[in-house]
Amino acid sequence: xxxxxxxxxxxxxxxxxxxxxxxxxxxxxxxxxxxxxxxxxxxxxxxxxxxxxxxxxxxxxxxxxxxxxxxxxxxxxxxxxxxxxxxxxxxxxxxxxxxxxxxxxxxxxxxxxxxxxxxxxxxxxxxxxxxxxxxxxxxxxxxxxxxxxxxxxxxxxxxxxxxxxxxxxxxxxxxxxxxxxxxxxxxxxxxxxxxxxxxxxxxxxxxxxxxxxxxxxxxx
Ligand code: GAR
Numbered sequence: 076x077x078x079x080x081x082x083x084x085x086x087x088x089x090x091x092x093x094x095x096x097x098x099x100x101x102x103x104x105x106x107x108x109x110x111x112x113x114x115x116x117x118x119x120x121x122x123x124x125x126x127x128x129x130x131x132x133x134x135x136x137x138x139x140x141x142x143x144x145x146x147x148x149x150x151x152x153x154x155x156x157x158x159x160x161x162x163x164x165x166x167x168x169x170x171x172x173x174x175x176x177x178x179x180x181x182x183x184x185x186x187x188x189x190x191x192x193x194x195x196x197x198x199x200x201x202x203x204x205x206x207x208x209x210x211x212x213x214x215x216x217x218x219x220x221x222x223x224x225x226x227x228x229x230x231x232x233x234x235x236x237x238x239x240x241x242x243x244x245x246x247x248x249x250x251x252x253x254x255x256x257x258x259x260x261x262x263x264x265x266x267x268x269x270x271x272x273x274x275x276x277x278x279x280x281x282x283x284x285x286x287x288x289x290x291x292x293x294x295x
Contacts, residue, residue, distance in 0.1 A: 079108040080264040083159035085150065085167040086114045090121020091249060092165040092186055092256050097128045099257035106264035111157040113150055115169055131157070137169055147175040163260060164218065173220045181270055183218040184263065186256050188248050190214060190230055195223035200241040200248065209289040211235050211244055213252045215259035217270060226275040228268055229259040234289040 082100075086093050093112060099105050112125035113133045125132045133153050140146035146169075154162060164185040176183060189199040191214040203211045212232040219225035231251035235244060262268050262280065269276045 079106055080160050081110045081158050082107045082161045082163060082260065082264075083111045083113060083154045083157060084109055084125075084163045084165050086112060086119065086121040086165050087116050087168040088119050088121060088166050090119065090124045090165065092252055093121045094124050095253035095257055096163060096165065096260065097124060097130065099261070101128070105257075105261065107161070107260050110159055111153065113153060115146075115167070121166070143170070143172050144174050147172060151175065151178060161260075161263065163256070165256070170222060171218065176218055176220050179218070181217060184215055184228070184256075184260060185218050185223075185225070186252055186259075187214050187216070187223050188245065188252065190232065191216060191223060191227060198241070200244040203235060204239055204241060204244060209235055210287070211248055213248050213255060215256055217275070226270050226273060228262060228275050229255050231255040232287065234287075 084093050084096060096109060100107055100109050109130050111131050111133060112122065113135055114122050115135055115137050117134045117136060122132050122134070135146065135149045135153065137143070137146045140149065161182045161184065162179050164183070187195070187199075189195070189203065190210065190212040194202050200211065210232050212230055214227055214230045216225045216227045231254060233247045233251055262277065267277055267279050269278070
């Protein structure tokens with residue numbers, strides 16, 4: 076496919092979302108090509124996943140730099156050398172400065188394991204269970220300087236069940252992360268998203284029409 080978008084993926088760990096993106100990019104007709112996987116942590120499993128798929132990798136350790144911006148400049152230099160047009164954060168656990176975010180403005184995606192704007196930050200599943208909400212989920216959004224904010228591209232919703240633990244819920248959400256991240260990246264690459272007044276306008280997509288109720292209650 077001639078006009079596949081060139082995508083760099085940043086990771087810090089096991090890389091299951093990276094794997095979902097790799098599996099999607101291997102599909103004929105998928106509109107993105109992963110040109111580089113960069114980890115800020117050496118020896119993580121995500122790097123093995125990239126190597127197994129024949130995708131070039133790099134380790135840029137934050138520990139080798141005096142401050143965040145010089146660390147990010149090194150990442151940027153690699154991405155520019157690879158001709159990356161978009162960047163996906165996939166379990167990348169470093170806070171990014173305005174320098175990095177603004178240099179990829181509108182071209183930087185993140186996945187977060189909650190239904191944003193609820194539960195920004197860490198321990199999202201534990202907090203969702205503690206709050207007693209009936210649904211959890213995940214969000215793919217464009218990155219803005221404020222953490223876990225930014226125009227939302229796609230979300231997936233899962234129920235929270237009566238006996239859920241944070242681990243059980245995390246597994247249920249993760250399964251949907253692997254669906255929604257490749258979908259959101261495809262929408263962006265195909266030009267079906269437009270950022271307007273801080274939100275994403277979608278075009279040429281089907282949206283969900285049915286409501287979900289949890290628990291499934293019958294009044295009869
Ligand atoms: C995923 O659940 C992702 O949503 C989360 O880290 C996990 C990475 O897993 N990201 C964040 O919490 C970012 N705020 P993975 O390495 O298997 O993709």
